Amino acid sequence: MSVEVHATAVVEKGAVLHDGVRIGPFCHVGAMAELGAGTELISHASVTGNTRLGENCILYPHAVLGCGPQVLGVRETADSRLEIGAGSVFREYATAHTGSPKHGGLTKVGTSCFIMIGAHIAHDCVIGDNVVMANNVSLAGHIEVGDNVWFGGLAAVHQFSRIGRNAFIGGGAIVVEDVIPFGSVVGNHAKLAGLNTVGLKRRGFSKSDLHEIRSAFKAVFEGEGLFKDRLAKAAQNFADKKLAMEMINFILEGGDRPICKPA
Structure with missing residues (x-):
């Protein structure tokens, strides 16, 4: 299988195109870019900077990957990097920036x-x-997002926030606090509305799994007493429950933002 590059596309010297890559009309691939096997740029898409795409990614028209950080005074260097996992799709006008060197320099998107x-x-x-x-959807800098998270349209997330795996962010939500694994948040500013039960069922979580997660949620976020006391008690009571402890440990580990709680 050969590489296909349209006559109107620009592929700079130094770019690495693996087997089966297809570059459509009016695309631009920078000198430090690497495109994995089978990746396709449909048209008018750009991959610039120190950017690596995995196999079988698709960029739709006007998607732009690998521009430098939107940080005043930061200069893009080879240490400013972007990695995209295999099979990821960026639709029209979607963008992802490289990392800032002083913070390690890496922005990473999974498979x-x-x-x-x-x-x-x-x-x-x-x-x-x-x-x-x-x-x-708009993610500010330094955000951590776990696996299987779904964002509704027009949601925005504050810098340095953490979003646990299998969470759901409602459309239009303005997230300024950390979102627990399995949680569902809505509103401006977003509040914890409960668990992402529909999403968990779709991903094959069993009834016993859901019961465990729901029990831990109630123990931490409902009932009497201070939040920190309920959390400490839950950490003891659910010590041998993997999914419950995923939620509890996420809270205990903390971050730069507070935990999003029910209204």
Whole structure:
């Protein structure tokens, strides 16, 4: 299988195109870019900077990957990098930036992610596998997103936030706090509305799994007493429950943002 490059496309010297790559009309591939086998740029798409795409990625028209961070005074260097996992799709006008060198320089997007029209992934974000970002979702810098997270359209997330795996972010939500694994948040500013039960069922979580997660959720977020006391008690009571402890440990580990709680 050979590489196909349209006559109107620009592929700079130094770019690495693996077997089966297809570059459509009016695309641009920069000198430090590497495109995995079977990856396709449909038309008018750009891959620039120190950017590596895995196998079988697809970039739709006007998607742009690998531009430098939107940080005043930061100069893009070879240490400013972007990595995209295999099978990820970036729809029209979707963007992802490289990382800032002073913070390690890497922005990373996992495998089989689906980034819809106009969505943006900023510098130094770390995105898990199978993440879906609907139209015009915006992630600020230094955000961590776990596997299987779904973002509704027009949601926005504050820099340095963490979003646990299998969470759901409602359309239009403005997220300024960390979102627990399995949680569902809505609103401006977003509040914890419960668990992402529908998403968990779709991903094959059993009834016993859901019961365990729901029990831990109630123990931490409902009932009497201070939140920190309920959390400490839950850590003891669920010490041998893997899914429950995933939620509890996420909270205990903490981050730069507070935990998103129910209204």
